Amino acid sequence: MTTTSTDPDRAPAAPPHGRPGLDAGEDAAVLDKATQRRVRARSRRLLVSLMRPWLLRAAVALAALVLENVAQLAGPLLIARAIDTGVPHAVAGRSGALVWCVAGFALCTGVSAASRYAFFRLSGCVGQAVLLDLRMRIFRQAQRLPVAFHDAYTSGRVVSRLTADVDAVRDLVEASLDGLLTSLLTVLGIAGLLLWLDVPMALVVLVSFVPLVLLTRWFRERSRRAYRRARNTVAEILMELGETLGGIRAVQAFRAEPRKGARMNGLNEEFRDAHTEALAVVARYTAGVRLVGNTALVLVLAIGSWRLSEGSLRLGILTAFVLYLRKFYDPLDELAHFTNLYVAASTALEKISALLAVEPSVPEPREPVALPAGRTERGRLEFRAVEFRYTPAGPLVVPRLDLTVPAGQIVAVVGATGAGKSTLAKLAARFYDPSDGTVTLDGVDLRDLTDAALRREVVIVTQENFLFTGTIAENVALARPDATAEEVRAAAAAVHAHEVIEALPDGYDTQVSKRGSRLSAGQRQMVALTRAFLADPTVLLLDEATSSLDIPTERAVRAALAKVLAGRTAVIIAHRLSTVLSADRVLVMDAGRIVEDGPPRALIAAGGPFSRLYRTWVTSTGG
Numbered sequence: 175m176t177t178t179s180t181d182p183d184r185a186p187a188a189p190p191h192g193r194p195g196l197d198a199g200e201d202a203a204v205l206d207k208a209t210q211r212r213v214r215a216r217s218r219r220l221l222v223s224l225m226r227p228w229l230l231r232a233a234v235a236l237a238a239l240v241l242e243n244v245a246q247l248a249g250p251l252l253i254a255r256a257i258d259t260g261v262p263h264a265v266a267g268r269s270g271a272l273v274w275c276v277a278g279f280a281l282c283t284g285v286s287a288a289s290r291y292a293f294f295r296l297s298g299c300v301g302q303a304v305l306l307d308l309r310m311r312i313f314r315q316a317q318r319l320p321v322a323f324h325d326a327y328t329s330g331r332v333v334s335r336l337t338a339d340v341d342a343v344r345d346l347v348e349a350s351l352d353g354l355l356t357s358l359l360t361v362l363g364i365a366g367l368l369l370w371l372d373v374p375m376a377l378v379v380l381v382s383f384v385p386l387v388l389l390t391r392w393f394r395e396r397s398r399r400a401y402r403r404a405r406n407t408v409a410e411i412l413m414e415l416g417e418t419l420g421g422i423r424a425v426q427a428f429r430a431e432p433r434k435g436a437r438m439n440g441l442n443e444e445f446r447d448a449h450t451e452a453l454a455v456v457a458r459y460t461a462g463v464r465l466v467g468n469t470a471l472v473l474v475l476a477i478g479s480w481r482l483s484e485g486s487l488r489l490g491i492l493t494a495f496v497l498y499l500r501k502f503y504d505p506l507d508e509l510a511h512f513t514n515l516y517v518a519a520s521t522a523l524e525k526i527s528a529l530l531a532v533e534p535s536v537p538e539p540r541e542p543v544a545l546p547a548g549r550t551e552r553g554r555l556e557f558r559a560v561e562f563r564y565t566p567a568g569p570l571v572v573p574r575l576d577l578t579v580p581a582g583q584i585v586a587v588v589g590a591t592g593a594g595k596s597t598l599a600k601l602a603a604r605f606y607d608p609s610d611g612t613v614t615l616d617g618v619d620l621r622d623l624t625d626a627a628l629r630r631e632v633v634i635v636t637q638e639n640f641l642f643t644g645t646i647a648e649n650v651a652l653a654r655p656d657a658t659a660e661e662v663r664a665a666a667a668a669v670h671a672h673e674v675i676e677a678l679p680d681g682y683d684t685q686v687s688k689r690g691s692r693l694s695a696g697q698r699q700m701v702a703l704t705r706a707f708l709a710d711p712t713v714l715l716l717d718e719a720t721s722s723l724d725i726p727t728e729r730a731v732r733a734a735l736a737k738v739l740a741g742r743t744a745v746i747i748a749h750r751l752s753t754v755l756s757a758d759r760v761l762v763m764d765a766g767r768i769v770e771d772g773p774p775r776a777l778i779a780a781g782g783p784f785s786r787l788y789r790t791w792v793t794s795t796g797g
Contacts, residue, residue: 216531217523224307228300235296242289243359245282247367250497252279258490301347308343311530312336320536321605322564330413335529338408339522346512346519357505357512364502371491371498375474379499382470386463393459393513400452401518407445409525414438459513471499536607536621543622545615545631551581552616553631553712553743555602560611562597562766571597572766575611584744586757586774588787594766595747599715602745603634615713633711637718639702641693646675647682649701653709665708669734671700703734713743732756751791760784 225232252275260272316324316332324332368376418425418434425434478495481487556579562572572594579585587595600606601613604620612619615631623631633653641649650665651657657665662682666672674697678684686692686701693701706714716735732753748754755774762770762783770782777784 213524213528214520217520217527220523220527220530224304225300228303231296232300235293235300238289238292238296239356240359242286242293243356243363245286245289247360247363247498248282249279250494250501251367252282253497254490254494256490257493258488301344304347305340305344308526309336309340312340312526315530315532318534319532320534321600322535323532330416331409332529333416334409334412335526338412339526342515342518342522343526346515360501360505364498367498368495368502371495372487375477375495378473378477379470379502382466385466389459389462389466390513393455394517396455397452397459397513397517398521400448400455402521404445404448404452404518407441407448411438411441411445414441467502471496474499536604538625539622541622542624542627543618545618545623545627549616553579553581554614554616555579555713555743555745556612556614556617557598557601558612558614560601560608560613562601562606562608562610564606566609570609570766572601572608575766575768577761577768579743579745581616581743582741583759584739584746584757586746586748586754586760587763588748588751588754588760588784589763593763595763596717597766598763599634599717599745599747602713603632603715604628630709631712632715633706633709633713634715634717635702635706639695639698641686641698641701643686643688645680645683645685646678646701649686650682650705650708653705657708662704662708666700666704669700669703669707669737671704671734674700675704700734703738707738711742713745714739716744716746716748718747718749751788762787 256272256275260269260275263269264272312332312335316336319327365376365380368379414434414437418438425431474495478487478492482489482492555577557575557577560572560575560577561570563570575598587598589595597606601608604613604623607621612621614620615623615628620628642652647659647662650662654661659682663672666675666682675682675684678693678697684692686698735753736756744757746753746757754760757774760770760772760774760777761768762777764783770777770780770784772780774784778788779785
């Protein structure tokens with residue numbers, strides 16, 4: 175059964191079509207308050223889990239930062255001491271106090287520099303470790319989630335999680351945590367010192383925090399909305415860019431550049447407007463903080479000057495107070511910068527945490543079952559009362575299917591587009607689980623097999639024949655990474671691909687380039703079949719594997735197929751009936767049902783649906 179998470183704090187498993195639940199956090203702005211709190215709590219839990227292995231090192235870094243701030247905050251006190259005591263004593267011929275103040279100031283400067291170095295070394299290591307962990311979690315999750323998820327959740331969004339969103343977290347970790355911690359320690363330390371130096375003037379400063387708190391709350395909410403809008407737009411830009419460049423041949427062939435350009439221009443304008451809004455919010459917040467800070471400074475100078483003239487305040491105390499006050503409001507600008515980046519990073523973490531919380535719709539079994547040992551016949555595939563719909567509320571794609579494919583039988587599946595042929599192959603490969611009923615291999619439910627065990631037994635070859643950047647030998651060995659060069663060559667020779675590969679410029683070391691673009695469709699097909707042969711599966715699924723080939727190439731591939739299929743259970747989905755005629759059995763599908771079943775020659779003679787398909791094919795090929 176397709177499964178979804180029942181935890182309200184976790185994103186549900188993605189439906190195969192349509193957007194995944196919460197779309198990895200992108201719709202958090204439209205959720206109710208309670209759900210928003212759960213989404214933010216989930217992102218905080220993610221951050222805590224990332225930091226947990228590094229808590230000790232982070233604590234040492236924090237201790238170094240505290241020491242640095244203590245050393246810095248001692249400076250104005252030493253200056254006040256020098257003004258009120260050291261200088262008068264030096265004038266009277268006793269310079270000891272002044273020397274101690276100067277030496278103490280130099281010591282504080284050295285301690286501050288050493289502590290800062292230690293903090294940056296430690297925090298830098300922690301930050302990079304956290305980012306590495308986060309990137310690997312996203313990548314592993316993207317590989318772990320099934321085809322059903324990736325059919326719905328575009329690759330552009332996954333790329334956005336790995337790039338733009340991780341970059342937002344990186345900006346926070348690398349550039350802002352230092353500023354935040356320093357600012358907080360500075361503000362708290364100075365607040366305590368101001369109260370210690372002079373309570374009346376300190377109270378004037380602390381009263382200014384009332385408008386600052388209100389201003390900060392306003393800033394957080396407004397900037398969060400602006401950055402969420404910007405992050406959403408980044409994902410759309412990456413998705414549009416990926417689709418345009420991936421389909422550049424179609425774009426240029428149909429002169430779609432103006433339409434694509436207009437679409438990208440609109441997204442870029444949306445991104446610009448979102449960032450402009452965010453910067454405007456930052457500008458208003460920073461101006462407000464400066465206004466409050468300068469107003470407080472003017473009041474302190476006025477009150478201090480009046481008290482100085484009355485003799486109730488010493489000049490050194492007023493000097494230290496003003497120096498501390500300048501340091502007191504400067505960190506608030508840093509806090510504004512941090513809040514700006516924090517909002518961007520927290521929005522990114524909402525999206526990342528939602529992606530990481532998605533549970534596969536085809537989960538690994540909790541109690542795996544092994545295939546029977548010592549099987550004399552391997553590859554018996556059965557569909558028992560199978561029903562399937564792509565979404566829980568969607569229509570039945572497969573209304574009910576009972577089918578047995580004996581071990582070693584080659585079954586061809588034909589029918590009109592949308593008849594359910596590819597769905598049958600995807601269920602057999604467990605890219606999806608049936609909505610009802612079971613699919614079994616040698617009597618074991620596919621849901622009870624580990625993914626590793628299933629992939630050893632069942633291999634699917636599609637029309638796309640995806641090849642990764644690298645050499646032909648590396649692409650073939652994808653089926654068995656431990657295969658030797660001799661085994662790769664033997665597999666190619668077995669499917670009559672050796673001569674084709676050796677004829678290439680560098681033979682097995684030929685670089686195939688992105689998606690195998692340096693090879694023809696037939697060459698890619700031969701590499702894919704060699705890979706399937708090397709994998710040595712029990713069941714081989716061929717989904718339109720020869721549909722894009724010309725007739726001569728198809729004949730060469732058919733000869734290779736005969737070798738690949740020998741002794742294996744095979745399900746062949748094809749429109750070209752030249753491939754179908756060599757099968758042991760043909761299934762004709764219509765609307766998810768099997769409407770005809772039998773040997774190909776017998777079905778041709780029966781005059782039913784397959785016979786009509788055959789005659790149409792013969793006429794179209796001029797046979």
